[in-house]
Amino acid sequence: MALFGRKKKNKVLVIGLDGVPVWLLQHLMDVGVMPKFKTLCEEGILQSMKASLPEISAVSWADFMTGTQSGEHGIYGFTDFKDRSYEITFPNFTDLKARTLWDRLGDMGKRSVVVNQPSTYPARPIPGCLISGFVAINIKKAVHPLPLLRKVMDFGYSIDITTMACRRDHDLCLSELTETLKRRKMVVDWLWMDQDWDLLEVVVTGTDRLQHFVWSCIEDSKHPLHPRAMEYYAAIDSLIEEWVDRFLGDPGGDLSRVFLLSDHGFCGIEQEVRLNTWLMQEGLLSFLTDEPQELSQMDPKSVAFFLDPGRLYLNRKRRFEQGWIEDEDAESILVEIIDKLTSLKYNGNHVIRYTFKDQEIYKGPHLNQAPDLVLLSHKGYDLKGTVKERELFGRSDLEGMHTWDEAFFWSMRPKENDLRISSLSDFIVDALA
Amino acid sequence: MRGFTLWVTGPSCQNNSILSRAIEEELLERGMKVELLNIDAVQSCLLGDSDDPLVSINEGMKSVGFIAHLLTRNDVVAICSYPSPRSSSRDEMRKLIGRFVEVYCECALDNLKKQGISMEEWNAYEKPDKPEVICDLEKEGHEECAHKILKTLEILGFIPPSDDDEAYSEDEEDKIRQRLQDLGYI
Numbered sequence: 001m002a003l004f005g006r007k008k009k010n011k012v013l014v015i016g017l018d019g020v021p022v023w024l025l026q027h028l029m030d031v032g033v034m035p036k037f038k039t040l041c042e043e044g045i046l047q048s049m050k051a052s053l054p055e056i057s058a059v060s061w062a063d064f065m066t067g068t069q070s071g072e073h074g075i076y077g078f079t080d081f082k083d084r085s086y087e088i089t090f091p092n093f094t095d096l097k098a099r100t101l102w103d104r105l106g107d108m109g110k111r112s113v114v115v116n117q118p119s120t121y122p123a124r125p126i127p128g129c130l131i132s133g134f135v136a137i138n139i140k141k142a143v144h145p146l147p148l149l150r151k152v153m154d155f156g157y158s159i160d161i162t163t164m165a166c167r168r169d170h171d172l173c174l175s176e177l178t179e180t181l182k183r184r185k186m187v188v189d190w191l192w193m194d195q196d197w198d199l200l201e202v203v204v205t206g207t208d209r210l211q212h213f214v215w216s217c218i219e220d221s222k223h224p225l226h227p228r229a230m231e232y233y234a235a236i237d238s239l240i241e242e243w244v245d246r247f248l249g250d251p252g253g254d255l256s257r258v259f260l261l262s263d264h265g266f267c268g269i270e271q272e273v274r275l276n277t278w279l280m281q282e283g284l285l286s287f288l289t290d291e292p293q294e295l296s297q298m299d300p301k302s303v304a305f306f307l308d309p310g311r312l313y314l315n316r317k318r319r320f321e322q323g324w325i326e327d328e329d330a331e332s333i334l335v336e337i338i339d340k341l342t343s344l345k346y347n348g349n350h351v352i353r354y355t356f357k358d359q360e361i362y363k364g365p366h367l368n369q370a371p372d373l374v375l376l377s378h379k380g381y382d383l384k385g386t387v388k389e390r391e392l393f394g395r396s397d398l399e400g401m402h403t404w405d406e407a408f409f410w411s412m413r414p415k416e417n418d419l420r421i422s423s424l425s426d427f428i429v430d431a432l433a
Numbered sequence: 434m435r436g437f438t439l440w441v442t443g444p445s446c447q448n449n450s451i452l453s454r455a456i457e458e459e460l461l462e463r464g465m466k467v468e469l470l471n472i473d474a475v476q477s478c479l480l481g482d483s484d485d486p487l488v489s490i491n492e493g494m495k496s497v498g499f500i501a502h503l504l505t506r507n508d509v510v511a512i513c514s515y516p517s518p519r520s521s522s523r524d525e526m527r528k529l530i531g532r533f534v535e536v537y538c539e540c541a542l543d544n545l546k547k548q549g550i551s552m553e554e555w556n557a558y559e560k561p562d563k564p565e566v567i568c569d570l571e572k573e574g575h576e577e578c579a580h581k582i583l584k585t586l587e588i589l590g591f592i593p594p595s596d597d598d599e600a601y602s603e604d605e606e607d608k609i610r611q612r613l614q615d616l617g618y619i
Contacts, residue, residue: 090609090610092601093600095600134612137608147585150567150569164611164615309618398616
């Protein structure tokens, strides 16, 4: 329907590759797996970029889509505390307190097509259409406007791979990743032609899944699944090539209005670090049961506790119903905890790279929801907030973890050196102004 | 709450009627003022008297559309269940009424034949170009179709969101927790 009579107008294409670090992209270009990306880098600029704090998709994509940080948009993680309670809640798209770049473009009369954007579930109206990404679990609540649902389902679209099965069976993981990518492309191709749009954005999230489950098959060229993993990245490169070339052939398509990014970096896990176990060992956290399953079973006399991945909360009186720490005492307690955490070592190596107090990294009307401290680890130390483990260090079958300052951004023009993901939405809006 | 017209169209009067009644019931339960204008209810007094059934249907449709327009501007929800075969006539209704939501109720040819609808009638029907909702009772079932229509009405701001429309149900929350655990995020 939009095939004929299209007027020339500026358009923007945004492609997200979830969790792909800048150095991995460079490596994949160097070994010939991503030739299209290499061509793009010969014409434009590939930069490293800082993700959100903490460096997880829920927050980083929220920073991206709103151009703000958690103090403004109110999302601090995949989990948060219910009001004044130790019980956990799962923030969703309706909890996002800041306007998205698609809303801003809507003010300018622009329409966006957004496919597989994490942290947009359940789908809500945007000026254009939206297919939510992770953690969307029900496609019927992941599509706006609803009349698109039928066609999306007809394509056999799936939001994600079957996570636990793929975590256990890496062959299956690669098969599902390939199939999911293929179906996602079909839906994007259809929306590309069917919708009248000014911005088209699609996020490939399979990269993050592969890197979590089978990081070794990327790093180790002798790994039996290495060739299939490289094929997957090559398929993504072909897809970028097809979309970018088609975009340039569209009226209003121009390379200066193409943007590619990831939301965080990645590396292999050496050890998982169970921070609540550390607090227990330090006598700062205790539970009312011998085998705690969740934080709500905590002894209210506890001093502090962590939510994933490294968000520390003091048991403040003003924040929690049963909290007891007065604000005037909080600073000295926090300093003591920071001092101990920065001394934490594994096999002689420091675990914690940076500690950030809330006001150092967040500002805005939702600062009162912020953790008191956010930790960043050295590479290889995957910070966890589980309460079920008794050993401070250990390994699960997960192989990859997120990193903070190794996300990437590609565009035609260099941006500031200390580039953060929250800066990107302004570039995109400006490109359509 | 302001009124609007929900125009349910499709080649099968039977399916249109079933779907309209399901929506009527749901909106009445939500405390809204609703009038169902279906072909059975209005044929005795509103259909034209032409010998040509298609002309008669289209004349009747104009009457139904006018009543829907009056109801809508008086803040009543008018649900019109009509085969309304001509696309241009439906577009006229959309222009007249303004607050107008078109639901296209698909029906496979085999099912139409079972309902006694001829190829001639099938061929005379013009599908809507851009309905707000497309439903297929056979494939999706009444409940699913009704849910889809109600969600669209909510999203378009014609009706307020349902009270029990939490972002996550308990079951969904369990699934989300599991998925986050699978990826090592919690």
